[in-house]
Amino acid sequence: MARRRLGTAGATPHVTAQPRRRRRTRGFVQVAGAVAAERLRLNMFGHAYVGVGAVVIALLFYLALAAQITQASYDMSRLQDQQRQLIAEQDQLRYQEVTMHAPAMVQQQAAQSGMQRVVPSSYVAGSAVAIDLTTPLGASPADATPLWMRAVATVVNAVGGTRDVMAATKH
Amino acid sequence: MLVVAAVLAGMVWSRLAYWQVVQHGRLAMQAQAQYREFVQLPALRGAIFDRNLKQLVVNTTVYSAFVSPDQVAAGDRDRVATGLSSVLGVDKAKVMTTLASNTKFAYIQRRFAKTKADQLRPLKLPGVGLQEETQRSYLPGIATGSTLAANVLGFVDWNGDGKYGVEQNYQQALGGTPGFISSYRDLANREIVLGTHTHQDPINGQDLVLSLDANIQYAAEQALADGVKRDNAESGSVLIMDPNTGGIVAWADYPSYNANDFNHTDPALFKDNIVGSVYEPGSVMKVVTLSGAITAGAITPDTVINDPGVLSVGGYRIYDWDRRNHGNVDYTYVLAHSLNVGAMKAMQAEGHPAFYSNLQAFGLTKPSGIDVADENCLLPPAADKMSDSQYATASFGQGIDVNMVQMLAAINVVANGGKYAPPHVVERVGTHINPVLLQPQRQAISPQTAAKMTAMMQQVVQHGSGWTSRIKGFELDQAGKTGTSQIPVNGQYTQDVWASFVGFLPAQHPKFTMLVVIRKPHYPGADRDWTLNDGYMTAEPIWKTIAQSLVVDWHITPDPH
Structure with missing residues (x-):
């Protein structure tokens, strides 16, 4: 039987500690049986009936649980079998898909559609690249905007905080 | 009395020691077998893809039907036999015989498709069971009796072991590691749920x-x-290589087999002629010989020699193929017209040691090491063991045996700027790149020599025996060389030949190198003129057809001129 330590956890410690007492706790069945027997005023046979009843209830509970477990295992087995079949079907479909893209099937389909491979009679000859990519980059083009316009733009930018004057003048 | 007691005690102790010490391992295993159950969890075999990640092999589930005759009542036998024969197409009388036997277990049919299993299941035949198995399914090939790339891929037998080709060579990587569940059982063979369980998941095989x-x-x-059918040949093979990496692009044998039906295939067809057989390469070897002589500084493409059509070496008179006096010719002409005397003179000019070193540089004195199972090669004797006549015939490819992988890798040295690219089929195992690809390539000959030889091989196509391989638009951009060698039987050369052609294009920036070998061709009319069996009549047209497909599929354009 389980033993329980009574009430010191979390409690404020007393100045004078009382000597600890251990009490043997009674189980639920014992307590319930005693209370029921007291209230029903059962004799010895009554006690036996209650005991047998409790056992029968426990047995039924066990049987129900076992049946549920058995049913679950059947379900698992069925689902595993189903999964295996689905995987097999998936493999089969995968093979069909891969086969459909196989060169043999592609050619067969093409032939059935009246297509055939034609060997090109001529090819576009390559030509030398006209641009020499190794030449160093030249200087960037000179800014052709008049000086006065640049000065105005600088002033306007400084005052107005805008920076699109130059762009606007080009349109 | 004491002695007798001691002897008896000693006997008992020794017997105890025998059972408890000597026999401990065996008895412990027997005991474990009674209460321990070990279930293996098979690993999923890795898939195989081509360079464009097109799947070449798929794992599929197949079914085997078995019967337990002792579980079939006599009255049910006819129904069971009828059901099995109607769905599986097996002989009903045979099934009846099996059912009437005292056996506990018998297979009715193995490895059939899921559709049949789906038909069989609803019949609920007593004593009949279905067993799931995994099978490798390969892509269809050119005909119903073949699968694509059967010779290079190989197949997987019913035990899950790779046989031949890549499947065998990469068995460990593809097969993975099976897992297991180990648990305890009670007397009624029920699993003890709260007992000690050991569970290890399988490690699936890696994809290639x-x-x-x-x-x-x-x-x-x-x-x-x-081509093989047209040439009335015994067999033929094609090998195509990426010149820069040494990766095999195509590996074709004819006749081939159906890897999906290997158990009904003549085992002789499993042998792969590309890597499993050796042949005498004939004049293709002149590319190697002349490259070596150029490297040694013994000749140049313009060196002029006198070719009377015959040369005496080591007591043998060895002729050109046409037995004609060609007079003064340069080495470009020698290669274009495949003159044996010219090749022998080049070998003599560079000397035996240099010639042998050159064979080593081109990888012809050791196996190619390609990652396909069962490579076969016949290595030449040591340099000091070869006679003068052996050196002479080896210079034009007779009396020296190579496999096709060795020969193609050797010629590819010229296409690859003088570097030897190790031949291989697998580029990646799982996520790992094949280490061969990460190693620097060995410089076999100088780039200058390779360029000179390329120019000479271009002349073979433009002015020599390679004319039947010319592809429209690439006439100036092809390099090639024919080869024809007589097949020896019991030490005597016969009229049967190996006819071959090797070439690459575009010559200056090759995209592929291809070798075609035809065995024992009997070209129409060859009984009157045996030269019709030559490489230019048999192997070259096949080379040309395949090269045209490559040009179209890979969008290859000629070099600018």
Whole structure:
């Protein structure tokens, strides 16, 4: 039987500690049986009936649980079998898909559609690249905007905080 | 009395020691077998892809039907036999015989498709069971009796072991590691749920990515089959390589087999002629000989020699193929017209040691090391063991045996700027790149020599025996060399030949190198003129057909001129 330590956890410690007492706790069945027997005023046979009843209830509970477990295992087995079949079907479909893209099937389909491979009679000859990519980059083009316009733009930018004057003048 | 007691005690102790110490391992295992159950969890075998990640092999589930005759009542036998024969197409009388036997277990049919299993299941035949098995399914090939790339891929037997080709060579990587569940059982063979369980998940096999191109492979198989039939040949093979990496692009044999039906295939067909057989390469070897002589500084393409059509070496008179006096010719002419005397003179000019070193540089004195199972090679004798006549015949490819992988890798040295690219089929194993690809390539000959030889091989196509391989638009951009060698039987050369052609294009920036070998061709009319069996009549047209497919599929354009 389980033993329980009574009430010191979390409690404020007393100045004078009382000597600890251990009490043997009674189980639920014992307590319930005693209370029921007291209230029903059962004799010895009554006690036996209650005991047998409790056992029968426990047995039924066990049987129900076992049946549920058995049913679950059947379900698992069925689902595993189903999964295996689905995987097999998936493999089969995968093979069909891969086969459909196989060169043999592609050619067969093409032939059935009246297509055939034609060997090109001529090819576009390559030509030398006209641009020499190794030449160093030249200087960037000179800014052709008049000086006065640049000065105005600088002033306007400084005052107005805008920076699109130059762009606007080009349109 | 004491002695007798001691002897008896000693006997008992020794017997105890025998059972408890000597026999401990065996008895412990027997005890474990009674209460321990060990279930193996098979690993999923890795898939195989081509260079464009097109899947070449798929794992599929197949079914085997078995019967337990002792569980079939006598009255049910007819129903069971009828059901099995109607769905599986097996002989009903045979099934009845099996059912009437005292056996506990018998297979009715193995490895059939899911559709049949789906028909069989609803019949609920007593004593009949279905067993699931995994099977490798390969892509269809050029005909119903073949699968794509059967010779290079190999197959997987019913025990799950790779046989031949890549499947065998990469068995460990593809197969993975099976897992297991180990648990305890009670007397009624029920699992003790709260007992000690050991569970290890299987490690699935790794996928392989090959350098193969499925489309080119198919085109090669088709062209080869047509060519072998046209030439009335015994067999033929095609090998195509990426010149820069050494990766095999196509590996075709004819006749081939159906890897999906290996158990009904003549085992002789499993042997792969590309890597499993050796042949005498004939004049293709002149590319190696002349490259070596140029490297040694013994000749140049313009060196002029006198070729009277015959040369005496080591007591033998060795002739050119046409037995004609060609007079003064340069080495470009020698290669273009495949003159044996010229090759022998080049070998003599560089000397035996240099010639042998050159064979080593081109990888012809050791196996190619390709990652395909069962490579076969016949290595030449040591340099000091070869006679003068052996050196002479080896210079034009007779009396020296190589396999096709060795020969193609050797010629590819010229296409690859003088570097030897190790031949391989697998580019990636799982996520790991094949280490061969990460190693620097060995410089076999100088780039200058390779360029000179390329120019000479271009002349073979433009002015020599390679004319039947010319592809429209690439006439100036092809390099090639024919080879024809007589097949020896019991030490005597016969009229049967190996006819071959090797070439690459575009010559200056090759995209592929291809070798075609036809065995024992009997070209129409060859009984009157045996030269019709030559490489230019038999192997070259096949090379041309496949090269055209490559040009179209890979969008290859000629070099600018």
